[in-house]
Amino acid sequence: MKFQALKWSAYGSAIVMFIVVLMGALVTKTDSGLGCGREWPLCNGKFVPEYTISTMIEYSHRAVTGVIVLLLLAAAILVWRVDKRRDAKRFVGGAIFFTFLQAVLGAMAVVWPQSPLILASHFGLSLLAFACTLLLAMLYTRRGQTAAKEEAVRPSMPSPPLFRAAVWLSTVYSLVVIYLGAYVRHMKSTGGCLGWPLCNGELIPELSGATGIVFMHRVAAALLFIVLLLLFQMARRSFPAEHRLTANARNAFILVTLQVISGAFVTWTVGISGWGLLAALAHTVLVCGLFGVLSYLCVATLSSQRAVVLQTQRSTV
The missing domain is CATH 1.20.120 (Four Helix Bundle (Hemerythrin (Met), subunit A))
Known part of the structure; x- marks a missing residue:
């Protein structure tokens, strides 16, 4: 039962992290980075802001980032309690680290103006976080489990x-x-x-x-x-x-x-x-x-x- 919870938390983390990356690209492409003004974590002074397209794009991106943080914390706890594989620990730890960095960088970009050189690194950090969640999820696919057993024997x-x-x-x-x-x-x-x-x-x-x-x-x-x-x-x-x-x-x-x-x-x-x-x-x-x-x-x-x-x-x- 616990292993199933670990597997689905890993799958969910990879899927939601992919959505985070995609929504980040949507924020940039639609120029919605200041849809919530220069405020964080509030959005235009509110927890639930009034509807405008740019505000909803930016606010949704923040909300999904919050979801991925909770999923990664759940996955980390389950990895340490259930699986304890070194590679799983590295992947979930890397995902949390890069997610934290990109969240901090995103908050800083909202509160204080940043140069394009700094803003461009935000996407790279998101990709690194996505890669870690993807690798974690692949460990718990049927093919990943079979490959691990085969590698241990032959x-x-x-x-x-x-x-x-x-x-x-x-x-x-x-x-x-x-x-x-x-x-x-x-x-x-x-x-x-x-x-x-x-x-x-x-x-x-x-x-x-x-x-x-x-x-x-x-x-x-x-x-x-x-x-x-x-x-x-x-x-x-x-x-x-x-x-x-x-x-x-x-x-x-x-x-x-x-x-x-x-x-x-x-x-x-x-x-x-x-x-x-x-x-x-x-x-x-x-x-x-x-x-x-x-x-x-x-x-x-x-x-x-x-x-x-x-x-x-x-x-x-």
Whole structure:
């Protein structure tokens, strides 16, 4: 019974955290960050404010953030009392840590004006919190439980050091690209490069102002596409086609391809309010998926190596 409660609290945390990230993107895209004025935790001086669109968007985001805090606290208590797995403790602890940081940063952004450089980091912290909740939830899926038992009995093929380094560097670099994308939004520079793949009709435009910011993000995203293509090729050479590392390297490449397409869609819909918002939210969904897969790859490369080390230690005893 307690294990079921733990499992569903982990699932709920991942789902609600995804909603938090999506709603944060909605707040930024609709420019609703000050929908509650410069007040926190009150909203325009009230616990339940009067209805306006911007107020409800910002207030709903705050409310859902409160829900995720309660879910994470429940998951943490259950992990410590029921499961006690080290990886589960790390994931729930990381989720609480990054959620706390992004909540504090969000409150500070409301009370005191912040630069776009600081505001852009808010999205990165939200993604890290989402990745932790996703990894926690995956531990309690049927596949996650089966994989853990199999690893304990018969460790899978260890990942080569070069592949492990490539996975971690790709994940860190993806955060840089994501940060640049968030910076573009907070600088309100989305229209700096009209058209795609050309920027304002040029292959290399004049790199100043909003155009330079957007073009830098485009170049960084194109490089991430190449990096994840190479990572997929490394996985194919190092592991069988059905291996989880190969499968997820392929998933990462598919997601970055869709992300590039959605980025083009964002550009094509600049100035079209309804479609522009839809494009931005779709882009955010794909970013969450891509970073979640890359985070899983990081953990998988470590877990396979750790399982082999443990098995070697047992055999020598």
